[in-house]
């Protein structure tokens with residue numbers, strides 16, 4: 001009796017302590033591309049060399065878990081401290097070319113959240129296409145290379161775009177103006193419906209006189225590559241919508257279509273259930289979370305900063321966005337979260 005009473009007291013103390021002392025919990029890291037892209041303004045890349053460095057320090061300082069293992073521990077109320085989960089958003093082909101061999105070398109599991117709409121096409125994401133059109137030659141110029149090029153020929157002309165019925169203009173005469181235009185147009189495109197976004201991109205392609213075909217190293221994985229990357233179980237696939245919309249900016253029925261269709265397509269391609277979801281831009285509200293739950297996902301990742309603890313909402317798991325940091329810098333930053 002005494003012993004049982006004591007263990008009950010201990011349990012009570014542990015529960016009390018957990019509610020007073022904030023738990024550190026597990027970390028989910030969010031990567032996008034493993035590639036050398038120093039001119040990319042959205043900083044969505046980590047070079048293969050830095051990624052290897054980061055994996056080396058991560059395996060030394062943390063216990064790597066798969067998202068499936070973390071989901072299980074979360075359900076049991078046993079989320080470990082000092083655990084790390086690697087995730088990639090969007091489904092870029094370099095995840096297969098460059099990330100997979102390094103994940104295999106370090107034995108670190110990962111989950112790739114795939115935007116299904118661009119799989120099997122030569123198109124780029126709109127942020128990459130904007131970069132190619134508006135900044136393409138300019139940023140190279142900054143590194144001391146030629147300033148001439150496709151967009152260089154149009155110096156002096158104003159770029160005019162009709163966005164949701166309103167005509168806007170940008171000067172593209174120097175690096176600064178182009179970067180400003182890039183960011184402004186990007187932010188105008190992000191909340192648009194996919195077809196509205198496409199209408200603006202079409203105007204841009206006409207203005208620059210280029211096709212929608214993108215750069216080969218900016219494409220997403222093909223279906224064959226998705227099958228290959230997840231074949232041996234080290235890498236798992238999750239869904240990330242069809243068109244990468246800001247889900248909070250579109251009506252619930254369209255949100256449902258984006259969420260459910262991406263799951264169904266991936267399941268058809270892979271021949272197995274797709275259990276995880278990541279919100280594009282980490283953007284979701286109560287309705288979005290409900291729709292993700294109803295679609296049959298088990299956990300969903302946001303971009304809110306923090307650790308995963310036993311009290312975390314499985315449909316709003318926090319993540320940490322990783323940049324091209326040195327290994328020690330990554331560990332230092334993780335200590336500051």
Ligand SMILES: [Zn+2]
Nearest residue numbers: 089090280281
């Ligand atoms: Zn994304």
